[in-house]
Amino acid sequence: AQSVAQPEDQVNVAEGNPLTVKCTYSVSGNPYLFWYVQYPNRGLQFLLKYITGDNLVKGSYGFEAEFNKSQTSFHLKKPSALVSDSALYFCAVRDPSDYKLSFGAGTTVTVRA
């Protein structure tokens, strides 16, 4: 069985400060990992993914994530947050032998001006 944990319900940062959203996962094989962002009353937008290769993955809007196999983590980061980054962020995992995405409960990010 595969699962994802996002330990923080909310993250609050000041604009211009670094932003980190945490994610840990559990999967039987090598994981496929994804980050999505959801703005109010909108669908999920794909941000980035890790499939294989370099542990540091760069995605849309200046976001990046680091895959850490030993810690089973895939934290999302942005060096300098913007007010427009305020949204709900979901981490998801997929076992390569499956196709279902398993999502974390989500982390609400608030960036204050």
Next chain:
Amino acid sequence: NAGVMQNPRHLVRRRGQEARLRCSPMKGHSHVYWYRQLPEEGLKFMVYLQKENIIDESGMPKERFSAEFPKEGPSILRIQQVVRGDSAAYFCASSPRGSTDGTQYFGPGTRLTVL
């Protein structure tokens, strides 16, 4: 290239009525997935379909829920005799045929409210 389309965006039904949710995948995508997002929760997988085939419906409630993806036209998620607990956001996602990582692209969702 248009993204995943879902309609209606908002749907209000009274208890006992039927709800029909539609999803048109991205152009070139032949795999469709339905997820449900209950209030204060993450998305939960419901069903995975390819054209004219249900591949996995393990996440779908055994009663009242059904899904199809016909040869022509959108995928339909049907909920019969809706109850208040069915109130949720229903998201459709699609992925391209033959994709090695199967990145799923999501539609805007249908928000179902059962009165």
